[in-house]
Amino acid sequence: MTPKNIIFAIVAVGLLIIAPLGQGNYITYVLCSWLLFSIAAMGLNLTLGYAGQVSLAQASFMGIGAYITALMTLNGIHWILAMPCAVAATFFVGLVLGYPALRVQHHFLAFVTLAFNTLVFLAFRNEEWLTGGSFGLVGMPRPDFWVFSTMKQLPFYYFTLVCFLISAAAFWWIVHSPWGRAFKALRENPIRANSVGVDTRRMTLLAFAIGSAFGGLAGALMTPLVQFIEPGSFALVHSLKLLLMVVVGGAGFFFGPILGAAIVILMPEVLRFTEGYYLIIYALLVIVLMVYSPTGLMGLGGKVITRFRPQREVRKDMVQGAQL
Amino acid sequence: MPEFIQIMISGLSAGSIYALAAVGFTLLWQASQTINFAQGEFVMLPAFFVLALMSFAGFPLWLAILAAIALSVLLLGAIFKRLIVEPMISHGTLPLVIATIALGLLLKEAVKEFYSPLGQPFPSLFPQEVFVVAGASISIPDIANFIIAMGTIIALQLFLQRTRTGRCMQATAQNPDVAQILGVDVKRMVLYTFLINGALAAIASVLITPVYLAKFSNGEVLGVVAFTAAIVGGFNQIRGALVGGLVIGVVDNLSAIYFSAEYRQAVPLILLIVIILVRPQGLLGTAEGRTV
Amino acid sequence: MSETILSVRNVSKNFGGIQAVREVSFDVKRGEVLGLIGPNGSGKSTLFNCVLGQLKPSSGEVHVNGRNVAGMRACDLNKLGVGRTFQQLSVFPQMSVIDNIILAGQEHHGTMLSRLFGPSDAGLTAEAEQMIAFFRLSHLRDELAGSLSYGQQKLVDAAMAFMAGPSLVLLDEPAGGVNLTMLGNLKERLKTYNESHDTTFVVIEHNMEFVMSLCSRIVVLAEGAIIAEGTPDEIRNNQQVIDAYLGG
Numbered sequence: 001m002t003p004k005n006i007i008f009a010i011v012a013v014g015l016l017i018i019a020p021l022g023q024g025n026y027i028t029y030v031l032c033s034w035l036l037f038s039i040a041a042m043g044l045n046l047t048l049g050y051a052g053q054v055s056l057a058q059a060s061f062m063g064i065g066a067y068i069t070a071l072m073t074l075n076g077i078h079w080i081l082a083m084p085c086a087v088a089a090t091f092f093v094g095l096v097l098g099y100p101a102l103r104v105q106h107h108f109l110a111f112v113t114l115a116f117n118t119l120v121f122l123a124f125r126n127e128e129w130l131t132g133g134s135f136g137l138v139g140m141p142r143p144d145f146w147v148f149s150t151m152k153q154l155p156f157y158y159f160t161l162v163c164f165l166i167s168a169a170a171f172w173w174i175v176h177s178p179w180g181r182a183f184k185a186l187r188e189n190p191i192r193a194n195s196v197g198v199d200t201r202r203m204t205l206l207a208f209a210i211g212s213a214f215g216g217l218a219g220a221l222m223t224p225l226v227q228f229i230e231p232g233s234f235a236l237v238h239s240l241k242l243l244l245m246v247v248v249g250g251a252g253f254f255f256g257p258i259l260g261a262a263i264v265i266l267m268p269e270v271l272r273f274t275e276g277y278y279l280i281i282y283a284l285l286v287i288v289l290m291v292y293s294p295t296g297l298m299g300l301g302g303k304v305i306t307r308f309r310p311q312r313e314v315r316k317d318m319v320q321g322a323q324l
Numbered sequence: 325m326p327e328f329i330q331i332m333i334s335g336l337s338a339g340s341i342y343a344l345a346a347v348g349f350t351l352l353w354q355a356s357q358t359i360n361f362a363q364g365e366f367v368m369l370p371a372f373f374v375l376a377l378m379s380f381a382g383f384p385l386w387l388a389i390l391a392a393i394a395l396s397v398l399l400l401g402a403i404f405k406r407l408i409v410e411p412m413i414s415h416g417t418l419p420l421v422i423a424t425i426a427l428g429l430l431l432k433e434a435v436k437e438f439y440s441p442l443g444q445p446f447p448s449l450f451p452q453e454v455f456v457v458a459g460a461s462i463s464i465p466d467i468a469n470f471i472i473a474m475g476t477i478i479a480l481q482l483f484l485q486r487t488r489t490g491r492c493m494q495a496t497a498q499n500p501d502v503a504q505i506l507g508v509d510v511k512r513m514v515l516y517t518f519l520i521n522g523a524l525a526a527i528a529s530v531l532i533t534p535v536y537l538a539k540f541s542n543g544e545v546l547g548v549v550a551f552t553a554a555i556v557g558g559f560n561q562i563r564g565a566l567v568g569g570l571v572i573g574v575v576d577n578l579s580a581i582y583f584s585a586e587y588r589q590a591v592p593l594i595l596l597i598v599i600i601l602v603r604p605q606g607l608l609g610t611a612e613g614r615t616v
Numbered sequence: 617m618s619e620t621i622l623s624v625r626n627v628s629k630n631f632g633g634i635q636a637v638r639e640v641s642f643d644v645k646r647g648e649v650l651g652l653i654g655p656n657g658s659g660k661s662t663l664f665n666c667v668l669g670q671l672k673p674s675s676g677e678v679h680v681n682g683r684n685v686a687g688m689r690a691c692d693l694n695k696l697g698v699g700r701t702f703q704q705l706s707v708f709p710q711m712s713v714i715d716n717i718i719l720a721g722q723e724h725h726g727t728m729l730s731r732l733f734g735p736s737d738a739g740l741t742a743e744a745e746q747m748i749a750f751f752r753l754s755h756l757r758d759e760l761a762g763s764l765s766y767g768q769q770k771l772v773d774a775a776m777a778f779m780a781g782p783s784l785v786l787l788d789e790p791a792g793g794v795n796l797t798m799l800g801n802l803k804e805r806l807k808t809y810n811e812s813h814d815t816t817f818v819v820i821e822h823n824m825e826f827v828m829s830l831c832s833r834i835v836v837l838a839e840g841a842i843i844a845e846g847t848p849d850e851i852r853n854n855q856q857v858i859d860a861y862l863g864g
Binding site (some may be wrong): 106115122127237 | 327359361408409415416418419420421422423426427429430433434436437525544548551552555576586587589590593594596597600601604
Binding site (some may be wrong): 174179185196197199269 | 689715718738
């Protein structure tokens with residue numbers, strides 16, 4: 001990390017700490033929601049943005065995480081034990097979902113994962129004995145940590161923030177480790193990656209498993225936040241929403257999904273005055289963005305910067321061309 | 325047994341309508357590598373054109389249908405291609421996928437907001453009569469839907485195989501570079517594909533909407549069914565999408581009765597996963613020309 | 617010096633009724649630079665893919681360092697000490713040059729876990745910098761590989777093949793599409809590397825001048841079978857080779 005990055009990180013964390021102060025419960029709730037969707041979107045960003053594996057099933061992993069957490073905490077098990085179970089379970093289910101990716105790519109993979117999401121949704125809806133069916137589960141407790149109770153909205157925000165910061169740090173660490181390099185290599189040129197010793201099979205499965213585990217964690221946070229979960233919250237449309245977050249923000253950029261989640265979650269509040277037209281305006285903005293900047297808002301930002309501050313010559317081959 | 329025949333017939337009838345949407349989906353994919361996630365909404369929308377034209381412009385049903393087909397050819401064909409697909413085609417698949425997802429959302433919300441969030445009754449095109457053959461009651465709309473949908477697909481197939489324009493379109497789908505060299509106006513052929521998709525969606529819409537109500541959210545299920553059918557049958561030919569549509573229609577109806585009403589939706593999806601993993605080129609597809 | 621690195625034993629490969637490679641046998645010793653030449657369709661690429669484990673020979677065996685490589689995954693073959701370059705450009709375009717090179721070495725360092733929890737460069741920055749300096753790419757260290765010129769990307773590709781310290785490197789048309797100045801440099805770098813590291817090369821190439829001056833021994837394929845084998849001088853004067861290339 002360069003000093004500039006560290007200063008930026010400190011300022012960002014500072015802003016996140018003061019963000020909910022003086023705000024009502026509802027805004028704090030929206031901020032919590034943004035943080036937990038950022039975690040899920042971060043996971044999808046690893047699978048899609050870094051490793052290049054299309055997944056339309058991220059919401060189902062949030063669902064699996066949320067239901068596991070709900071069922072365990074309803075049975076009196078503390079969140080701190082339920083959460084790791086949710087993360088581990090989604091990790092392994094993600095690993096299994098990775099297997100189709102070894103056979104098919106791109107849009108076929110998109111359809112397999114899409115089908116998986118709907119199957120999970122159906123299971124949530126139909127297995128009433130376990131999941132409460134379409135009525136869902138209610139009354140999940142918010143965790144207490146000794147003297148620190150998260151029952152009130154503000155403490156819960158800080159609890160979510162801590163989880164978010166840990167996830168963001170873990171994500172940052174992964175994508176900057178040799179694993180991250182191998183994931184990117186998988187996205188850029190899997191055949192070449194394989195030929196320089198990257199076990200592409202293992203990395204593909206890991207990309208799915210780790211990405212899904214982030215989804216599981218987000219689900220584990222959603223349960224105590226909303227205290228009511230039902231199958232509809234994890235339907236295909238929510239996977240598409242997560243995909244929107246990642247791509248609109250900028251797939252393959254660290255801050256992309258966090259920005260994307262902010263847009264998707266916070267925009268309804270900003271556009272509240274437009275009432276019913278909010279989604280229409282939103283959809284139009286997404287289409288326009290994709291037409292002008294397929295790399296998302298991060299890419300758009302980059303474009304604007306290069307427009308106003310011309311970069312040095314990109315092609316360096318002319319400089320020392322004679323040498324090699 | 326009569327019950328089985330009844331199910332088969334209503335399955336084939338629904339399946340032939342799914343096939344219309346699936347064929348359009350396949351054509352778009354072949355001609356421009358566009359995966360249209362808004363295909364379901366494309367089938368949802370024209371029914372509202374019909375309703376709007378009837379109630380606001382006072383059109384009779386038949387005229388409203390013709391006008392709706394023309395409108396979809398224009399809006400869902402030409403405008404869709406010009407404004408969304410064309411500027412994005414060079415950006416790769418993913419941004420276009422996102423854009424079509426957003427477009428689906430846009431269409432859905434626009435209908436909900438500007439027309440109605442409630443299901444609207446849609447006039448049926450055929451007498452709702454039932455006749456009994458060998459103990460099985462068969463409804464006239466089922467038979468009529470099947471005939472019209474199949475007729476449309478056969479006509480399309482003949483157009484693609486027997487006419488010069490059709491063959492140029494096929495050449496474009498198979499190898500645009502070579503087609504270009506041979507003097508085919510590739511851009512125009514791709515445009516035709518989009519126009520045809522608009523028309524197919526409109527026909528499917530008019531046929532399927534009387535079965536349900538016209539509702540803004542109809543596209544959610546129809547979209548999934550359309551691409552499930554396209555993949556199950558095989559992406560690279562019309563025959564594949566046709567068979568896929570019929571298979572899904574029948575499987576869907578059979579599983580609702582004989583398997584489990586709750587998991588009815590799951591059966592086509594499981595079929596989809598199995599097909600993709602075991603035979604990614606689809607039931608009828610050939611291995612080449614697919615980027616797996 | 618006479619240790620056999622690569623041993624091709626009676627390899628045949630049929631595709632349906634077509635016999636692409638017929639009963640080909642040859643050995644490559646440590647430190648040798650073997651050229652594999654032949655007209656288009658002579659079976660070079662098929663043979664190459666058999667050696668790389670991508671294709672399973674219909675009969676016969678390929679041994680690298682004494683291990684049968686049939687059906688071996690590319691990453692396992694790489695861990696066995698086989699590096700390769702590709703005919704088409706094969707870099708990671710959205711990664712910097714230094715990251716390309718580090719990637720090519722990292723899977724040979726430490727364990728899966730140490731690659732997650734250890735340093736982000738897997739301790740390879742110095743080694744990778746040496747490698748790019750060797751190929752005279754130091755000034756491009758932090759550029760995206762995709763923004764480099766064609767010839768420079770070829771060099772990055774070659775540098776990646778060497779990063780893991782392989783005992784055998786397979787070069788698939790290294791000279792293809794590279795301009796003359798760059799070609800001379802590439803050849804000189806390859807030769808220097810070969811001499812200083814005692815690394816064995818197998819080179820497929822159409823550019824005769826390049827092959828003749830780089831290789832110590834040449835195997836000529838025509839219609840799937842070896843028609844000649846020897847030093848560049850012997851091959852240059854071999855009537856059969858001249859016929860195969862010129863007489864058609």
